Amino acid sequence: MTTTAAPRPDHLSADPRPGAAVGPDAPGTPLPGERHRGGLAPAAAGPRDLPASSDALAIAGLVPMSSCDWPGKLVATVFAQGCPWNCTYCHNPDLIPTRTEGVIPFQRVRDLIAKRAGLLDGVVFSGGEPTRQRALGAAMREVRDAGFGVGLHTGGAYPARLREIIGLVDWVGLDIKAPRGDYAKITRVASSGAKAFESLDIVLAAGVEVQVRTTVDPTVLSDDDVARIRAELAERGIHHLVLQEARPDGTRPEYAEALLAARRAAAQPD
Numbered sequence: 001m002t003t004t005a006a007p008r009p010d011h012l013s014a015d016p017r018p019g020a021a022v023g024p025d026a027p028g029t030p031l032p033g034e035r036h037r038g039g040l041a042p043a044a045a046g047p048r049d050l051p052a053s054s055d056a057l058a059i060a061g062l063v064p065m066s067s068c069d070w071p072g073k074l075v076a077t078v079f080a081q082g083c084p085w086n087c088t089y090c091h092n093p094d095l096i097p098t099r100t101e102g103v104i105p106f107q108r109v110r111d112l113i114a115k116r117a118g119l120l121d122g123v124v125f126s127g128g129e130p131t132r133q134r135a136l137g138a139a140m141r142e143v144r145d146a147g148f149g150v151g152l153h154t155g156g157a158y159p160a161r162l163r164e165i166i167g168l169v170d171w172v173g174l175d176i177k178a179p180r181g182d183y184a185k186i187t188r189v190a191s192s193g194a195k196a197f198e199s200l201d202i203v204l205a206a207g208v209e210v211q212v213r214t215t216v217d218p219t220v221l222s223d224d225d226v227a228r229i230r231a232e233l234a235e236r237g238i239h240h241l242v243l244q245e246a247r248p249d250g251t252r253p254e255y256a257e258a259l260l261a262a263r264r265a266a267a268q269p270d
């Protein structure tokens, strides 16, 4: 969403573009909190370890008022640039590239919430994948300090960062895209399922209110797959799953065609 045509991707969307998995935040690149994993020696403190300012947040779009991004709340929604995944149904592939700079300064968010005190309940950080960016925590803290609630839309691609910022979050909309072992069919990224379910466990352990949702992509997921997702959630005590219909708008043309073909096939009498 830009300020006019809001990116409505998030975790509803995808497009396999080579640039999506390149860069310092690409999958497999350790985040600060992940540096001890895999036997890596602790890194010396460097610029990447310094706290990031809210002004460093790369923002692709800002919707000043939304009643549908956090159930029951009136919010402003910030769309963070960049996502490490490449979902089949991504509705706004322009938000995927991680090297694309933001087009909206965080100052616009500051100015907006200063004007909307008493009118907005909170700010939702969406994307793209907002947990990709180190500046997210600082941005969330500013929003909280200004007296607003903080919502987060995430696919759970960066559990280490989620663990760092979950204490600043009041509500999470978490996408569970597929059964854990089948994630790459949607995201085109290996190990994405493990990260998403680790993120789910972090949210549950933190006791933060969460809405779990699945975009049902009929080019990939069957009814049995959705049943498997429900079973995996039930193991964690989650018995309510919001199902979202995959939509063709904003997706790559080949996906829109595949979606149409899948729907036609499903409508054929046996």
Ligand code: SF4
Residues within 6 Å of the ligand: 009, 010, 011, 012, 013, 014, 015, 083, 084, 085, 086, 087, 089, 090, 091, 092, 095, 096, 127, 128, 129, 155
């Ligand atoms: S996780 Fe990333 S690629 Fe997938 S739908 Fe969301 S923004 Fe698009």
